[in-house]
Amino acid sequence: MNTPYDVAALRRDFPILSDTVYGKPLIYFDNAASSQAPRTVIDEIDRLYLHSKANVHRGVHCLSQKATGAMEASRERVRDFIGAESSDEIIFTRGTTEAINLVASSYGSLLSPGDEIILTQMEHHSNIVPWQLLERRAGIVLKVVPVDDNGVLDMDAFRSLFSERTRLVSVCHVSNVLGTVNPVAEIAAYAHSRGAVVCVDGAQAISHEKIDVRAIGADFYAFSSHKMYGPTGIGILYGRRELLEAMPPYQGGGEMIGHVSFSGTTWADLPYKFEAGTPDYIGAAALAKAIDYMENVGLDRIAAHEQALLQRATEAMLTIPGLRIYGTAPGKAAVISFLIGNAHHYDTGILLDRMGIAVRTGHHCAQPLMERYGIEGTVRAAFALYNTEEEVDIFVKSLRRAADMLL
Ligand SMILES: *Cc1c(COP(=O)(O)O)cnc(C)c1O
Numbered sequence: 001m002n003t004p005y006d007v008a009a010l011r012r013d014f015p016i017l018s019d020t021v022y023g024k025p026l027i028y029f030d031n032a033a034s035s036q037a038p039r040t041v042i043d044e045i046d047r048l049y050l051h052s053k054a055n056v057h058r059g060v061h062c063l064s065q066k067a068t069g070a071m072e073a074s075r076e077r078v079r080d081f082i083g084a085e086s087s088d089e090i091i092f093t094r095g096t097t098e099a100i101n102l103v104a105s106s107y108g109s110l111l112s113p114g115d116e117i118i119l120t121q122m123e124h125h126s127n128i129v130p131w132q133l134l135e136r137r138a139g140i141v142l143k144v145v146p147v148d149d150n151g152v153l154d155m156d157a158f159r160s161l162f163s164e165r166t167r168l169v170s171v172c173h174v175s176n177v178l179g180t181v182n183p184v185a186e187i188a189a190y191a192h193s194r195g196a197v198v199c200v201d202g203a204q205a206i207s208h209e210k211i212d213v214r215a216i217g218a219d220f221y222a223f224s225s226h227k228m229y230g231p232t233g234i235g236i237l238y239g240r241r242e243l244l245e246a247m248p249p250y251q252g253g254g255e256m257i258g259h260v261s262f263s264g265t266t267w268a269d270l271p272y273k274f275e276a277g278t279p280d281y282i283g284a285a286a287l288a289k290a291i292d293y294m295e296n297v298g299l300d301r302i303a304a305h306e307q308a309l310l311q312r313a314t315e316a317m318l319t320i321p322g323l324r325i326y327g328t329a330p331g332k333a334a335v336i337s338f339l340i341g342n343a344h345h346y347d348t349g350i351l352l353d354r355m356g357i358a359v360r361t362g363h364h365c366a367q368p369l370m371e372r373y374g375i376e377g378t379v380r381a382a383f384a385l386y387n388t389e390e391e392v393d394i395f396v397k398s399l400r401r402a403a404d405m406l407l
Pocket of ligand 1: 098174
């Protein structure tokens with residue numbers, strides 16, 4: 001099988017991939033939790049710390065201007081990457097979690113007791129708990145779309161959950177457990193026809209496919225840099241201008257004000273209204289390098305490569321006696337959650353770790369989904385642009401050995 005790009009050459013861009021664990025070459029399959037960063041990202045962080053570390057926006061001096069320039073250039077890079085209309089609609093946050101909390105808190109404050117929000121059974125805790133806080137604080141009613149055995153949303157149930165009081169739908173674009181790619185454009189179109197807005201948790205989608213927030217019709221779209229080959233501590237909330245303008249600030253502090261006075265404070269314009277305090281301007285600048293990297297490889301080619309790995313791994317894994325895969329939706333992303341017989345997910349993970357293979361084990365911050373399947377957790381392997389067929393083959397062989405030991 002031909003891969004559409006030279007993976008071996010590209011792996012040299014990721015210093016950590018030549019590390020060993022327990023004396024074995026590292027096989028890194030925990031990409032759905034955090035993916036590794038290429039040297040261009042690491043170098044940008046280095047460069048900024050060495051030459052441009054100064055606070056943004058307030059400074060007249062050269063370093064501050066450079067830092068501001070790098071951060072604002074990144075905002076524009078992100079805008080272009082996700083097809084937003086204006087960079088005013090790009091808010092820097094700490095990550096997906098903070099982005100969704102911002103929406104729940106700020107947009108949520110515009111809702112009234114008895115207003116309804118629709119979530120799904122496959123959401124990450126980041127897209128459940130902020131809404132539950134709002135439920136407690138403001139008497140909002142949460143409704144949940146069920147998932148079928150393959151991990152596909154029940155769209156009839158989705159439509160039937162709407163009422164006159166439905167104000168917002170918040171749904172993941174791609175499930176971090178099942179790999180299911182949800183029909184977010186269809187969800188958005190229906191929600192809009194019923195007068196509701198749509199918040200999309202894009203944490204898992206952003207590194208696997210080309211995102212166009214306007215084509216999707218997303219009112220909000222959230223994602224994290226560290227899952228898209230960028231640095232930790234930075235993420236994005238995209239919000240439609242009209243909505244962001246109507247929303248009150250999320251946090252108060254420096255940067256987000258127009259004028260402060262004890263007789264009344266005014267807010268800064270977008271996007272700064274939502275960026276209180278000193279942002280992670282170095283992380284923001286490095287995120288732009290991660291986007292450059294992905295676009296240089298090509299989102300389509302990354303997707304094709306990951307799909308090939310997914311298919312190869314799935315076919316081989318299913319020949320292991322007792323192995324069950326959770327998440328078999330058509331067109332799923334390159335995430336495989338599984339269990340072997342009655343073996344505990346943690347034991348499987350430990351054995352694989354000893355063989356140099358990093359996978360995730362546990363509930364993956366999706367306990368309601370675990371409950372849906374009547375399990376406590378799974379083992380999860382998730383592929384990224386730098387993973388190889390050889391790694392998949394070693395993984396399956398190692399899994400077979402682990403199964404022999406555990407069953
Ligand atoms: C990782 C993840 C989150 C949370 O992202 P953070 O970077 O931890 O804020 C939310 N939703 C999904 C689907 C995720 O995979």
